[in-house]
Amino acid sequence: MAESFQHAGHSDFDQTSAQFIKWFTEADGTRWSSKVQLQDLRNENAGRGAVATAEIAEDEELFAVPRSLVLTTTTSNVPPTAIQPLEETGTWPPLIVTIIYEYLKKDDSPWHAYFKVLPTTFDTLMFWNSAELAELQASAVVQKIGRQQAEESWRETIIPVMLAHPDQFPVPGATPVERTVELIKLAHMAGSLIMAYAFDIDRDDTRTNNDDNDDNDDDNSSGDNFEEDDEDEPFKGMVPFADMLNADADRNNARLFQESDYLIMRATRPISTGEQIFNDYGPLPRSDLLRMYGYITDNYSQYDVVEISHDLLVDVAGKKHNQENKAWLKREEQLDELGLVDDGYVVHRPEPNAQRLDDVLPGQLHMLLRALCTHDNDARAIKKPKDAITIEEAALLQAVLTKRLTEYSTSYEADQAICEALQSDSPSTVVPLSCHHRRYLMAVQVRMGEKEILRQWITLCQFHIKQKSEEMASGSSKRKYDATTGFQSKQAAKKEKHR
Template identity: 45%
Template sequence: MASFEDASQNFLTWLTKCGAEISPKISLQDLREEHAGRGVVATQDIAEDELLFRIPRSAILCVENSILSTELPKTTFDSLGPWLSLILVMLYEYQNHGASNWSPYFDVLPTDFNTLMFWSEDELAHLQASAVVSKIGRAGADASFANDLVPVIREFADVFFSGDMHADEKAAAMSSPENMQLMHKMGSLIMAYAFDVEPAVPPTRAVDEDGYASEDEDEALPKGMVPLADMLNADADRNNARLFYEESSLSMKALAPIPAGDQIFNDYGALPRSDLLRRYGYITDNYAPYDVVEIPHALVLDTITTTAISPQLTPSAAEEREAYLSEHPGLTESGYDITRLDPSTPLAESLPELTLLTKTLLLPASEFARLASKGKLPRLEVADAQHAKLLLEIVRRRKAQYATTLEQDLSNPPAGGEGERRREQAWRVRVGEKEILRDVEAALEGVVKGFDDAAAATGEKRSGEEVENDGEEGKRRRVR
């Protein structure tokens, strides 16, 4: 088996033979001591907009470029969808390692994973009540592999294991735990490294006001493994390169001047550390500003129907309002993300969906009927003390779902070291989420106090007016 450095060099040689252009100013280096695997480093000063490398579309590991796409019916790939189709192709190329065009590429891809898919139950327990645990989806992936992928492999065993007299037996063995684990590894490679590959001639796609396509449309894009582009590590603060789509190639270019010796970084976008860990198997503190904590929809409904803060909603009234809210995107999701608070942003705008949901559920029947008749929603604001207290109770109940408090976590951090790595990563995720809940709780307590102080002041004023009126009336009585 080739050494780490030899595998890197063989990969670069192969990529060049595939027609890739690689700048002499960059180098693929061993960054394992930094827990970063391989990474791309500038060996000379690089100017803004300078080409770092250009990968021909023919070198992308995708369905279209695999010979398997010519051997299986198109309807088979259509039924599998982009994700499972690419897993199938990667399994095929991996199983035919010696004959695969991408053999040198597989030799530099990771074989060990730290993504949450590969954590034990005991390790996942350190994440406590983080919503990321429910997003791992191992059971769903197992079902998709068993019900969708394995039947295709068995149906086309003579193609999948071409020239192997034991093809049928090998296809039947794809349901084994070892092969299911292999499918998970291929899926994890795709999640961590694959790109949504825009076609050479992009179709017309609906975009929002910020220029982004919907998640559904992104999910429908073909997935592809782009050699070398996926060797760039990611950094939210130091992102200095970007992949550009061209007619016959994909080009990585510098977004800013890069001094010699600096690592070249891509960016995954504004992902919370929980999603970094789920998708890529690592976290860095400079992604902490993007942390979120999810408030489950079920927790909102349970709170509003069981707390004395709000009037009891009848099941039929709750159902009616839920049905109306479902017509407005984002208001009847399974959960609502709360981000770190920005002092310059009104509290309601920091948790817009949760604010609108709870405010609508609290509306008097007549006011809800009036708004619904116009197809409108309430104004985005914390309406009154009752509304603020309900939001506060929801946040407190969410805090209570974690096994430890923020104070306990901060006073008892993991010891560190390689054996503690996953525990430390889980600790950082849950501490970030608890910090958000602490800050939102404090902000809501301030809002509640503001409403209560205003009500008390109003009450004192009215009480004074009544005394004065009583005095005037007494004076009139005395005059008469």
């Protein structure tokens, strides 16, 4: 996996890899294709990775991991008294405790060789200092980190359990306060391992080739506080070897499948000799890639997004003073009842060939724009818009996007210059104090991507307004409608009906 931590020297790295492979192949029930080799890809900034040593056919098995080797709360011999108090806390806290338990056992843990190839330090946003996080500027990802919330939750749940079993969780410290500090550090490590490496494991015994991608679903969008409360959520498990695969949005060629007794990695297309074997995280924006995995790649830029807050939309529309906008409050309540009001709305990167605002504007956001632009108590504002986006709606969206762009403290052009300098022969001259070079570069690249999206959308709004204005001026539009509200007048409708 593309790893975001500092490795040991070359000989130690190779020795650790060899020990892991020996442990894996000698474990009961494991299968490993001779066509797959674990290689040192640090020169490609990719840590360890799996490479094909011979031609691999589509659907061919690459390796198989028996469920007994997957690290979960049930395969570990972690004391039940350390897990039972956490049964109502979701799937993450018990697994965090389990990982800490096995990690502290060192050589006595069945997974010791596995832990030696996993990181203990990370470049994920949870570990950035305040100066580094500030370089993300107005990116909404900063609000998803949740470090303080995570630690507060741990102090109420997993820390008391581990403090109550000092022999099972031996950490330095003469007092509970000192041991708590150490356990919090370990909890961050374990939680980050789950975030970056864990897979979803079916709860029941009806497992038939269900796709089981890495833990990167929307359940992480609420923050990195490592809390999952859905009782239908699959178990989380650490799957040895499966997490050694790097990920690529365009070149992914393998996927993990679940069977009754095994988790099996299979090729999803033919793989050539010498080709790296890739898993896929799914359509993750680079901001979430950085938040969850601690690195970014250019080929995930196609999934970049910008989040527009509900408050910003209301503010720019002039509806902020609620008492003066009772009609809007009523419409907002109706929209909320329909499940159309959120704290924020995601704006995706337009497709390269996108030329029309109508093709990229999500229906939910269009309905909100229509409601904000509708005057008085027009009930049509809460219905799904059937008309094209009006000039007023496009103008409001443009104003919102423009204001959102101003929330970033540097321009796109300034960021371009910074990136060029950071990748020059003397990058240290532009790195701010208290910032690590690599983290600073990734922050600039993430915020550049978001600014680029905003600029693209603003251009689409401008083109839409220009086009609609020209249509109105020339009278080329067959349907007569109010340019302000977008609704066809009754008089125009009658005339059109009798034509």
